[in-house]
Amino acid sequence: MTDFWAGYRSPGFFDELFDAHGAPRDGARELTGQLEAFGPEELANRRAAADLAIKSTGITFTVYSDAGMIDRAWPFDVLPRTIAEHEWRRVSDGLRQRVSALNRFIADLYGDQRIIADGVLPRAVLDQSVNFRPECVGMRPPGDIWAHICGSDLVRDGNGEFHVLEDNLRVPSGVSYMVENRLVSKRVFPELFERHRILPVDDYPSELLDALNALSPRTGITPNVALLSPGVYNSAFFEHVWLAGQMGAELVQGTDLYVDRDDCVYARTIYGPQRVDVIYRRVDDLFLDPDVFRSDSMLGTPGLMRAWRAGKVALANAPGAGVADDKVVYAFVPEIIRYYLGEEPKLPNVPSWLCMDPEQREYVLANLDTLVVKPANESGGYGMLIGPRATPAERERFAELIRANPRNYMAQPTLALSTAPTLVDGRAAPRHVDLRPFIVSRPDEDAFVTMGGLTRVALREGSLVVNSSQGGGSKDTWIVQDGDA
Template sequence: MPGDAWQGYESPGFFDEMIAGDGRPHAAVAELAERIGALDRDELTARRAAAGLDIKSMGITFTVYSDAGMIDRAWPFDIVPRVIPASQWRRVAAGLAQRVAALNAFIADIYGEQRVIADGVFPREVLDQSVNFRPECVGMRPAGDIWAHICGSDLVRDHNGDFYVLEDNLRVPSGVSYMVENRMVAKRVFPELFDAHVIGPVDDYPSELLDALAALSPRPNITPNVALLTPGIYNSAFFEHVWLAGQMGAELVQGSDLYVGDDDCVYTRTIYGLRRVDVIYRRVDDLFLDPEVFRADSMLGTPGLMRAWRAGNVALANAPGAGVADDKVVYAFVPEFIRYYLGEAPTLANVPTWRCMIEAEREYVLAHLDELVVKPANESGGYGMLIGPRATDAEREHFAELIRANPRNYIAQPTLALSTAPTLIDEGLAPRHVDLRPFIVSRPDHPPYVTTGGLTRVALREGSLVVNSSQGGGSKDTWIIDDSHTTAEERV
């Protein structure tokens, strides 16, 4: 056993990412487990307090909209790192790149010839009822037919330790700043652990993102002017907007800072006059981008922005309309997209999914609501879903009515035995459920870039499967660790 701190630690019925069922650490993390186990509770508590002070001093915050006054909270961080062997991660990264390539091909097709519908691979009724399909984007051809330049796909591991894709986020995926800041805090909390292990870096993300954005510029012969468009200080991800703009050296702008001229070019207003913008990394939802085209009452966008984009005078990332693939019903078809567009077998599997729009699958869901997790097609943040085994009879009946009223809007999945990772609580080290959001950056002139790991989110409440920070979850640093010294049989 690696140390007294692990006495009594167990996660029965789940795959634990550090301690195996026999009470011993997995081979790839044995040294790490021993070093952490050698620290007593007082030392671990002191390091947790140091991490908390670090987070406050750096102003790492997030906002919960349901809070009265929407007050910023300090980012919840657990000091025990989550570790994934590099031998496993290589396969996961390849699967993510494959998946995003198929998703971009699907989006390009949907706004183009719609071959996927004509060939019977994807039902037209799903598209017809999509809340994120933008008819205004039909016929557009972004550079390289890439629509989703930044994607955050959520991964989970089951009781065997196998990775599954839980969902894809292609509108305005957030969390990457916390991934990098988690690493900075972890280095200060556990410097000795970084000296003893070969850990994949995560701090290259801003430069990779900037290179990808610059590659989209409609003026390739000059250094592009890149701007990050934010909804403003009341957005829950505003910390990330400021962080990313600063890391990239990009302008942080709001809609009122931009102006579209008679030449259909976009400019920023400066004290020196107008300055042309070539690329906009937008963190504003489609419907608020341009009051000339979408919501006329939007105060977050810029009139004429879509004109400039359609004229090819500015690049927008992610492209408007990319959210058509950010739909949990569309998610269920992604394995078919990989086979259809790429002619390949999926490397990463979906979580088994029942589509309530299909009568036989809907009847199964209605008969097994006490066993399943039911999710609406376009909600995020863990909102609007039913966790059947923990719901009341009244809650299950309410969801049955919702499904019958609008079956296209719901999918169901089994209640997964999500993997656990050691987490420091007041009583010591305890298993808590985790997921993972890696980020994939796509560009026309280069293979996709996949982060080395991603943002690990942890359900801090005992027994909870909800990892979202807005609902009591926290996060961990994610280590992709060199395991070349272990045999295939020893790896996690």
């Protein structure tokens, strides 16, 4: 090790770039050497160039505060995170297996509910699920695929083994940043891309468009695909615009659409009504159709569910797919994989305790100071208790919440998330990271898994919170071809 890396240590954690002896891992050797050769001054220049690129291209995300809506520049750390190709192939296989089982599971819950009849899933889990939509019972979307787009959060434990932390099956976001991060790194570190074989990530929009086209109820014509967004005030609006642009799909809001008496969906255009065949919706279930769900929704289109049930329009993800995106259902996923596929899970879950089970609940209540407690249906890191960091009063408040509504809570050990070198005040410092790959499932072909995914990094020292709304940043994620340094 020479100057730039001198003093870089991440004791007690698995580091993405260096092994326990401080030697670069597979796929990271060339990168770490090059970063060393740049020196701190050059790296500071590159970092400034990256900040400028992000600001001038307007890569933003939106946060809410008392002062209203703020459009913030996307936080990006220039030091990439590497994963060797052979390792990534194993992880992708595990993700494909997992999402395939989850789709079978969702189809079963809205169909015969065999998994409950066979005693694998307690009926109580379904009865108290806030994301189960009785309005969807009996529906058969094309190929029985409900979750067309899944974003799963992966973390490594202290031994470096990848675990699934959660599956996002409703409206997962982040894929645009994965692709934009790569563009920024290419702009900032062109020479690194000459030395490495880094597998490309920018085919995602084409894969997604193919998958959406495959859902069209009309055959023999090029389908009209629309991306339904809640609009400019949504935190992921940047991504909606980005994806629509990359796919050549129409970016619509609920008021742009209407459902006619023929049950077909039409867009209001300057040419008159134009039929829409496939909707990639980034609006939550409950806001999709005020006739069926929340009647006060301004984001949806009245009649949309009627059109979907009549088979006149495809919705991705299907309404109700979120039933498998529940932190209590999560704990059953290994059983779900065994039940539907007859296989052992290739990617493990993080160990979990369910508060609905009296014995497990007692364990959780007795160990609140070491556990992370999560509500079943929140996302974005909200409503969690991080035991070791909480005050006794906060822990007491959570104990009451758990006793009042045990089905709504589950707990996991505080994870020793892996670290990756991150530029802090001109030096490399270890910061915790996770990884969100995206899996696109379709009726006619094998699922597609992104090459790597979006690496999120907790920028505060020691912090485990990677959400961009709460001080997290991101990194470019390199799947480095085997045989390369």
